[in-house]
Amino acid sequence: MEPVAADYEAFKRRLKGTIGLDLNYYKHQQMHRRIHQWLQRVGAASYDEYIKRLQADPEERQRFAEYLTINTSQFYRDVSVFKEIEEKVLPELVQRYRRLRVWCAGCSTGPEIYTVAMILEELTPGVRHSLLGTDFDTGALTQAEEGLYSDNLLNSLPAKYREKYFTQEGRMWRLTETIRDRVRFRRHNLLEDPFDTGFHLILCRNVFIYFTPEAQARLTKQFSDSLVSGGYFVVGNAENLLEPEMADLKRVSYCIYQRA
Ligand SMILES: C[S@@+](CC[C@H](N)C(=O)[O-])C[C@H]1O[C@@H](n2cnc3c(N)ncnc32)[C@H](O)[C@@H]1O
Numbered sequence: 001m002e003p004v005a006a007d008y009e010a011f012k013r014r015l016k017g018t019i020g021l022d023l024n025y026y027k028h029q030q031m032h033r034r035i036h037q038w039l040q041r042v043g044a045a046s047y048d049e050y051i052k053r054l055q056a057d058p059e060e061r062q063r064f065a066e067y068l069t070i071n072t073s074q075f076y077r078d079v080s081v082f083k084e085i086e087e088k089v090l091p092e093l094v095q096r097y098r099r100l101r102v103w104c105a106g107c108s109t110g111p112e113i114y115t116v117a118m119i120l121e122e123l124t125p126g127v128r129h130s131l132l133g134t135d136f137d138t139g140a141l142t143q144a145e146e147g148l149y150s151d152n153l154l155n156s157l158p159a160k161y162r163e164k165y166f167t168q169e170g171r172m173w174r175l176t177e178t179i180r181d182r183v184r185f186r187r188h189n190l191l192e193d194p195f196d197t198g199f200h201l202i203l204c205r206n207v208f209i210y211f212t213p214e215a216q217a218r219l220t221k222q223f224s225d226s227l228v229s230g231g232y233f234v235v236g237n238a239e240n241l242l243e244p245e246m247a248d249l250k251r252v253s254y255c256i257y258q259r260a
Pocket residue numbers: 069070071072073074077105106107108109112134135136137140188189190191204205206207236
């Protein structure tokens with residue numbers, strides 16, 4: 001199949017109605033290439049044929065949505081960033097507020113928000129903070145709730161957490177119920193759905209990287225508005241907020257911003 005620009009524009013419009021994702025907010029070239037590769041892989045002769053297939057087949061919709069929204073994640077991903085969250089950000093926040101509200105947006109299968117849950121359990125044993133993980137991809141959220149992970153997702157996690165909070169099941173690792181119980185998961189489309197407010201810490205890591213600069217700027221403002229004053233916003237290693245001061249955010253270290 002040869003890509004035709006006009007057909008691709010029509011495909012994007014119809015896709016929004018079919019799976020609810022507005023690809024205009026995602027970086028164009030990257031998305032276009034990935035979609036083209038997928039259509040070849042599934043043997044679709046045209047965009048039109050494939051959209052009809054999506055409309056008729058919910059499982060194909062799920063598979064396609066999973067493919068589009070890349071799900072890679074890891075516990076304690078980017079060690080230096082999580083060390084800072086563990087040693088500075090969370091101790092400071094639990095001193096200031098007894099119960100924290102933490103949101104991990106684009107949480108995928110859950111490793112990041114569960115990492116925060118384990119750190120908080122060490123800092124404030126037994127305290128039930130409000131921990132929320134959201135993602136567009138419902139398949140990833142189902143896996144997050146199951147809390148069963150392969151070895152490679154735990155590579156960066158300090159041994160003390162693995163020993164205390166996981167049990168081995170064959171070649172997989174099951175997170176203990178104590179930690180699973182601490183986190184709620186919910187479907188949320190960052191580009192369409194309203195944002196809750198009053199968070200002390202928000203993580204949105206390795207998600208911005210897929211969005212256009214305009215979408216990034218809009219989301220940065222929305223995230224900032226969702227934080228309490230003095231709350232923290234953490235992005236991914238390869239992500240830099242453009243003009244954070246426009247959203248009342250100050251960069252306090254690598255990947256970490258604080259609301260004025
Ligand atoms: C590469 S993963 C990042 C996972 C995790 N934050 C991390 O850094 O380890 C990107 C996640 O963003 C989610 N995502 C992409 N577009 C989204 C949207 N519009 N709304 C909510 N989540 C979205 C994907 O489903 C995927 O789970």
